[in-house]
Amino acid sequence: MILITVTDVQASEGSRGKFLITVKLSTGQHEEIRTFSVFRYFLKNPVFSGILPSVGDFLGAEKFEALEFAEECSGAAIKAVSFLAFGDNTSKKLSEKLRQKGFSREAAAEAVRFCVEKHYINEEDHLRRLMEQLCERKKYGLRRIRQEVYNKGFSEETVNAVFEDCAAELDFDAAATERVKKLGADAFSTPEKKKKQVSSLLRYGFSMDEINRALKAVQMDTVDDF
Numbered sequence: 001m002i003l004i005t006v007t008d009v010q011a012s013e014g015s016r017g018k019f020l021i022t023v024k025l026s027t028g029q030h031e032e033i034r035t036f037s038v039f040r041y042f043l044k045n046p047v048f049s050g051i052l053p054s055v056g057d058f059l060g061a062e063k064f065e066a067l068e069f070a071e072e073c074s075g076a077a078i079k080a081v082s083f084l085a086f087g088d089n090t091s092k093k094l095s096e097k098l099r100q101k102g103f104s105r106e107a108a109a110e111a112v113r114f115c116v117e118k119h120y121i122n123e124e125d126h127l128r129r130l131m132e133q134l135c136e137r138k139k140y141g142l143r144r145i146r147q148e149v150y151n152k153g154f155s156e157e158t159v160n161a162v163f164e165d166c167a168a169e170l171d172f173d174a175a176a177t178e179r180v181k182k183l184g185a186d187a188f189s190t191p192e193k194k195k196k197q198v199s200s201l202l203r204y205g206f207s208m209d210e211i212n213r214a215l216k217a218v219q220m221d222t223v224d225d226f
Contacts, residue, residue, distance in 0.1 A: 002027055004059040008035075009052055017041060018074070019052060021067065023059065039077060041114055042070035069107065076103040076111035081120060088126040091116065092153035123158040128166050135170040139179050142167055144205025176206045176214035188215070 008022035022035040044050045047066040053059065059067065076098050083089055083097055091112045098108035115121045127149065134140045134148055145167070149159060179201060180188075188194045201211050 004064050006053045006055055006057040006059065007033070009055060012037060021053060023064070023067075036067050036071045037074060038067065038070040039074045039114070042073040042077075042110060045070075072103060072107040073110040073114070076101075076107045077114045079103070080111045080115050084115065084120050088129070089121070090123055090126065090153040090158075091121060091155065094121065096153075123154060124162050127154055127158055127162045131163070131166045131170065135172065135175050139175040139204070141172050141176065141201075141205030141207065141210060142170075143207075144203070145170075147205070172206065172210050173213050173217075176201065176210045177217045179204065179206075180211075180214040180218050185218075 003026045005024045005026070006021065007024050008020070010020045012018040012020050017040050018037065019040060020035055020037055022033060025032045025034065040050065040052065043052065043066075045066055047063055048070075053063070053067075079101055080094055080098060083094060089097070094115065095105075095108045095112050098111060099105060103111070112121070130149065130152065131145055134145045140148070146163070149163065183197055186193075187197050198208075198211055201214075202208075206214075
């Protein structure tokens with residue numbers, strides 16, 4: 001039988017809400033000391049109910065396993081925040097990155113939940129910024145933007161809440177016109193060339209109406225029968 005005793009509990013320097021919990025595991029003939037670095041946030045589970053263990057407490061197997069899991073979740077949360085420091089991530093993409101770093105699916109999910117609750121992730125704001133960048137910088141049309149959004153792994157709930165309103169504010173005519181201007185008149189100088197470039201514009205997500213308005217804006221023939 002292993003006796004698990006809490007021998008020290010200290011706040012971790014430089015990290016709010018993080019604690020170092022030291023325990024002694026003893027079989028009577030052998031002793032082992034282990035120190036767990038955990039955020040109190042991950043002790044909210046029913047086993048601890050958010051209450052830190054105290055020096056002298058005896059931990060049963062269930063609490064010890066919960067402490068090990070809290071440490072894994074805390075490590076995953078630290079790694080998640082480091083990922084977010086380099087750029088936006090959806091919850092799905094962040095979870096995938098954590099899994100690739102060796103964290104369990106459950107710990108990755110808890111770390112992502114931590115980031116959402118602490119407002120390190122705001123998928124709706126992220127989605128708005130992405131859509132604006134794709135239209136204004138990449139010069140993509142609506143269909144291509146919708147494809148990119150789903151490729152990024154945004155949740156259906158976020159897409160339903162944001163996509164249509166944001167799309168209504170974007171100037172797809174301006175984006176299409178910029179693409180046509182960049183291509184130049186020679187790119188549309190023959191029916192074959194025009195067909196090729198219109199196909200390309202369609203792949204970039206623009207509608208035929210938007211393409212025709214763009215061609216008209218730069219004084220090229222429209223493509224009524226493409």
